[in-house]
Every structure is written in structure tokens, then in C-alpha cells.
Amino acid sequence: MNLAHSVRKSQPLRDLKRIGVALLLGATLASARHAAADCLDDIPRLPNGRPDFSGIWQTTSAADYDLEPHAHRHDAPPGPGVIEGHFIPYLPEALEQRKENFENRHTDDPTLKGFTPGVPRMIYYPAPFQIFQRERDLIIVQQFGHSARTIHTNGTQHPDDLYDLWMGDSRGTWEGDTLVVDVIGFNGRTWLDRSGNYHSDQLHVVERWRFLDKNTIEYTATLEDPKVYARPWTLSVILHRHREKNFQLIEDYRYTLEYADYYPPKPDE
Amino acid sequence: MTHADKGRAALRRAALSAAVAVAALAANDASAQESRWETSYPIIESGEWTGPRTRDGQPDISGHWSNTIANHNNFTDPQGGIPNDPNARPLGPREERAPSRVTDPPDGKLPLQPWAKKKVEEFRIGFHNPVYPGHVEPNARCAPGGIPKSLYWHGYEIAQYPGYVVFFFDNGTRIIHLDDKPHLPENIKLWNGDSRGRWEGNTLIVEVRNVNGKALFGRSGEFISENARILERYIFSPDGKRYNYVATFDDPTVYTRPFTVTIPARKWTEEDPATGWHFDVIDAKHDGDERIVEVFERVCVENNGGFGMPAAKP
Numbered sequence: 001m002n003l004a005h006s007v008r009k010s011q012p013l014r015d016l017k018r019i020g021v022a023l024l025l026g027a028t029l030a031s032a033r034h035a036a037a038d039c040l041d042d043i044p045r046l047p048n049g050r051p052d053f054s055g056i057w058q059t060t061s062a063a064d065y066d067l068e069p070h071a072h073r074h075d076a077p078p079g080p081g082v083i084e085g086h087f088i089p090y091l092p093e094a095l096e097q098r099k100e101n102f103e104n105r106h107t108d109d110p111t112l113k114g115f116t117p118g119v120p121r122m123i124y125y126p127a128p129f130q131i132f133q134r135e136r137d138l139i140i141v142q143q144f145g146h147s148a149r150t151i152h153t154n155g156t157q158h159p160d161d162l163y164d165l166w167m168g169d170s171r172g173t174w175e176g177d178t179l180v181v182d183v184i185g186f187n188g189r190t191w192l193d194r195s196g197n198y199h200s201d202q203l204h205v206v207e208r209w210r211f212l213d214k215n216t217i218e219y220t221a222t223l224e225d226p227k228v229y230a231r232p233w234t235l236s237v238i239l240h241r242h243r244e245k246n247f248q249l250i251e252d253y254r255y256t257l258e259y260a261d262y263y264p265p266k267p268d269e
Numbered sequence: 270m271t272h273a274d275k276g277r278a279a280l281r282r283a284a285l286s287a288a289v290a291v292a293a294l295a296a297n298d299a300s301a302q303e304s305r306w307e308t309s310y311p312i313i314e315s316g317e318w319t320g321p322r323t324r325d326g327q328p329d330i331s332g333h334w335s336n337t338i339a340n341h342n343n344f345t346d347p348q349g350g351i352p353n354d355p356n357a358r359p360l361g362p363r364e365e366r367a368p369s370r371v372t373d374p375p376d377g378k379l380p381l382q383p384w385a386k387k388k389v390e391e392f393r394i395g396f397h398n399p400v401y402p403g404h405v406e407p408n409a410r411c412a413p414g415g416i417p418k419s420l421y422w423h424g425y426e427i428a429q430y431p432g433y434v435v436f437f438f439d440n441g442t443r444i445i446h447l448d449d450k451p452h453l454p455e456n457i458k459l460w461n462g463d464s465r466g467r468w469e470g471n472t473l474i475v476e477v478r479n480v481n482g483k484a485l486f487g488r489s490g491e492f493i494s495e496n497a498r499i500l501e502r503y504i505f506s507p508d509g510k511r512y513n514y515v516a517t518f519d520d521p522t523v524y525t526r527p528f529t530v531t532i533p534a535r536k537w538t539e540e541d542p543a544t545g546w547h548f549d550v551i552d553a554k555h556d557g558d559e560r561i562v563e564v565f566e567r568v569c570v571e572n573n574g575g576f577g578m579p580a581a582k583p
Contacts, residue, residue: 047324054430130444132430139428139437146413146442146461148567156553156561165566246450251441251459256412256483262403263483264492264523265388 043177043211046135050153051177051211054133056242056249059219063124063237066195075106076195082124082235088197089230101196109194114255116147116166118190119183119205120221124237130249138172138179143252151181158184164201166190181207192223200227215241306348307337308367310533313504313513318471320509325431327447327468330505330512333537333562335424335547337511338367341408341487345369345377347421351488352393370417372515373529379491380525392490406488413441413460415484416477416499420514420532422487424547426564434466434473437567439549445475452478458495460484473503494522511535 044052062079068088069081081087090098101108111117117125122142132139136154151170158169164187172181188201204224212218217239224232318328339347348366350357360366369377381389395404408414414422419438426437436443445466453463458481466475477499485492497520505512514532518524537548539560550562 132428132433132435134428134430139435141435141442141444146440148437148442150564150567152553152563154553154555154561155557156555156563159551159554163565167566169566248446248450248453249444250453250457251413251461253413253441253460256407256410256460259402259405259407259410260412260481260483262401263407263485264494265385265392265403267384 040177040211040213043214046133048135050135050174051179052133053131053138053179053209053211053217056128056130056247057217057239058126058128058242059124059237059239061124061237063235064121064126064193067193067197067235068195070195082237084234084236089233091228091230094198094228098196098198101191101198103196105194105196108196110190111144111194114145114253115190116142116145118186119149119167119170120207120219120223120235121190121192122147122149122167123207123219123221123239127252128242128247128249141249143249145253145255146251151179153179158182164188168203168205177210179207179209181205181209183207198228199223199225202227212238215243306339306367307533308348308365310337310367310513311506311511313471313506313511315472315502315504316470316507318468318505319507323429323431327429327434328471328473328505328509329429330473330509330536331427331429333424333426333548333550334512334534335537336421337533337535339421340546341406341414341418341422343489344486344491345371345379345489351396352490353397355397370421370530370532371528372531374526380528381491382523382525385492385523389490389492392485396488396490406485407483408440408485411440413484414438415441415460416443416462416480416501417514417516417530417532418484418486419443419461420534424537424544424549437564439567442567445473452476455479458482462499471505471507473501473505475499475501475503477501492523493518493520496520496522509536 044054046052061082062077063082065076065079067081067083069086070076070079072078116122122129122140125144127143129140129142132141136152138151138153140149140151147167149167149170151172153172156171158171162169162185165185166187166189168183169185170181170183172179183205186199186201186203188199188203191198202225206222208220210218218236219239220234220236222232222234223229321329323329342351343349346366347370349360371377371379374380392404395401396406399405408418408422413419419425419436419441423439425439428435428437432447434445434447441461443461443464445464447466452465457479459479460481460483462477463479464475464477466473480493480495480497480499482493482495482497497518499516499518501514501516503512503514512534514534516530517527518530519527539562541548543550543562550564553561553563555561
């Protein structure tokens, strides 16, 4: 949690911050900070006071092309990467698998078959998604296959008897205005991007969602997977609210395309 | 979670439950049967809504719902089994079964144009041993159930948010926009169409455009075209426990006249046992004493195992 931006910060911390600002930066910056604080007070909230992330969101990053830093190539624009420390700490054998995935990415990327991008890829997949939020949960609806992911925020816990899920089992708690989501129970059949970065069914994701302002979310995900990574690692992207007039999701059931032309029946020629 | 996974999960749950509560399970089955096979249903009049409201003023009807008369085996004889089923059980008199979902024309038959009637008859033969791809019910390959079939294929959740009513089906989501934004451009055709709704008293009125006509009405093969327009009325009972879906379909490409479809539905709550079909929920793990139910992962993208009658290939 960024304490400076939390409206629930404790009084001593607030005082400390105020003193620090006054001493080090002077009156001009203090008033700028005040403006920033007003901005965060301006974020949408549910009746229970929690931040309300409802809306249609999308990243502008090149994360889905390749999470790691990469120069241009025929199938991807260049990108600086979105990972703390730049590279995924693969175990040696896993790195070989990732290289193989990269070579075969034009056929093996699960999203090409219409499979759901999974977690966390669905968040930075280059298409809008919509969050429908209640006090008990957030349901994230993608355009892609309209698979709907539920993040429970009603104090419930991961089931004892957990199954292999495409999007994992998501349980969220609030740390001030930051939504922290613990996700386990994956099936290991999704990738992290179209360049072949991947995970196993042992994946454990901890997401952190927080408003930077009312139209911008900072999203971070820490990924742990003892079968694939040498240590946990963290990615971060910014999500922007779609504010175009009349913008809406459009369903994308691309996996039906191979047989869609057979329906509906047409009059014989 | 795939349907196969879901089946295994259900089996595991059933095995666990059986060890401790055989009687309760039997009660579940009886409850499911009773609800699934209602042979008649009450008419619900449109009128005022005096029940609870959501924070943006909508009648609060959110929760788990399911139709009360049958699944998608047969559209106009809902409890009559799949047409031409080689393993069909003998049927009693027609009046012992639930009425046709077609409530206008009054004879309960769809006013199909002759060419379309022929296509439906061909489907009803081909369905049982499909060699032509169009004779597979597309829902069996994880295509969305579309309109109206999603309303009688498994239970579903209706959730309400400021400006939206959202249907979360087992595969696919319908977002009803309650504002007056225009429909999508006509060339965009969708399995679930594009929906604009408004509340009038106890009735949610939804205009549907942009359907792609690809979702069949069920295993009896009826269909609409991409030119269909649908006006839906979801009429909720004063106690909030039931609604009737009464929708007018207008599709001059396939039909000789508009027709009306009626689908009765009832609400399922924490008071009800899970059934695995109408009310496919699990009890959430938590520290409190009250029952909290939740739904499995909502995804159906790779139904490679196949399910759903002859389309299933081991």
C-alpha cells in the first residue's frame, strides 16, 4: 500500500508526511500534494467505502507481445518490458521450454485456439475488459470468449478441495484502498504472453489493484511457481478507463469461427 | 473448468455428501425433478413493483434463477424428449406435459416458412448421427446458448449494477445496457445479440438487435436468422420469487409472422439445496456460520472432451 495515497493512513503517518513535505519541499509542493490527495478522494467508491473499480479497462503496454524487454521483430513492436528486474527468473529446464514455446508461438499460443488468456494475462491482453463490482465480489468480463472471472471480496477463502481452473480461484482482501488478490488452483494450460512465457499448475499469483486517479489503475502481479521459476517475480502495468462515447464490450467467440458458417440454415440455392 | 472437470467435481461432491447425508441428497434430487418438470405455470401480470430496490433504483431481482419446465431437448414440447430420439420413452397424452414455449400463435407451433421447416426437419434427423457440421447443436461445442436458449439451459445468475442487468450463464454473458446508447452498427452480429433495457414497474423490457442467428433453440433445431429482432419482457412476480420471460420474435427471413415465446423461471436462494443443474453452486469456505453460496469458474472455451448427445466424441 502506498501510504501517502491512502485515505485510511494513520494520523501519525499523516503528520510525519506533512512535516516531511513542509521541511523538504516547501509550500509549493505541499499544495501540489494536496491537489493529488483531492484527486484520490475523488475515486469512485461502493456504499461500504471501498474503491469501486467498475468500468471498462485496458492497458496500452506491449506486455502481451512479450513481458520481457524486446527489440522489434516481425510479429511484435518493441517494448521495454513490464517486469521488475526485466527478466523472468526461470529454472534452467523451464528456460529451455520457454525458448521452445517462443519458436512455436505462432501455433502453440493458447489464445490462438480461443482459450481464455487466464490470469494474469487477461488483464494486459490487448482488448477491453469490464469490471462489475459488488461488495461481495468483482466479476471481470472479457470480450474474449466472455469467460467471467470472479474475485471474491466477502471474506471467503480458497476451497479446501480445489480443482484445476483456467483462471484460478481468486480471493481478495483490502489493504486500505488497495485490493490484494490471492490466486491459486490453475490448470497450467495458459501462457503469460504470446512470446511463450509460461507457468505450471503450481502457479500462485498475488495481484495488487489500486487507483492512481479515478481513470487509472496500477496493477501489479507477483508470480510464484516452484516448478518453473527460481524465485517469485513481479510485473506491473497501468490500466486506463475507456471513456469513449458509447463504448461497450463486443463479444469475441473466435473459437466458434471454424464452424460458424454452418449456422443458421439458409434456403437452398 | 471444463464440463468433464465439472462432472468429476460434482461426483466428488456427491460422494462426500452421500457419506453423511443420503437423505438430504434424495431430497435434492426430488427438489430438482419437481422444479424441472413443472407442467404448468402462473401468468404474471405487468404492474407496479413494490419490493426492494437496488441502490440505483432498479427492482432488486438479483440472484440465481432457472427455468421451471424443461431443458433444451425440445422447444415446442418441452417435456416431450428430443424429436426422433431412437431411445425415446413412451409419452402420455400431450396435455400431461408442459405447454409449448410458443404462446402465440395460440396453437403453440412456430410459424416457419416452408424452407425453414424443411431445414428443421433435416436437423432433427441429422442430429442423431451428424455427418453435416450444421447438424451439431453448436452449444455442444461451447458456443453460447444465445437467445432464448440460454434461459433454459442450466441455471444462471442475474446480477444488477448501476446502469446494467447482467446475466452470467454457464458459458457466456449477456450484458443488458440500461442507458439509451445506440445499438452497435448492424454489420456486427453476435451470438448473444446486443441488448438495451429499461424497467417499467415489475417488468424489464429489453430490445435485442445484432443477433447472428447461429444459436439454435435446442436439440429440436429451430432457429432465427441474423435479421431477427427480439423484444423481451421479463415480468417479475410481486414476491420476487418468479418471473416469466415473454418475448416477441420478429424475423421475416425465416417466419411468416412474428411469434411470442414464454419461459417461466423461479429464483433459487441459500434456502435451497444445490442441484447441479438449476442451482449449480458450492458452499463457500468462510469463518462464519451462515451459508454463502458461490459459482464455479465461469468458462467454457475448450470443450474438447465433448458433451451433449451425439456431438460428444470420446
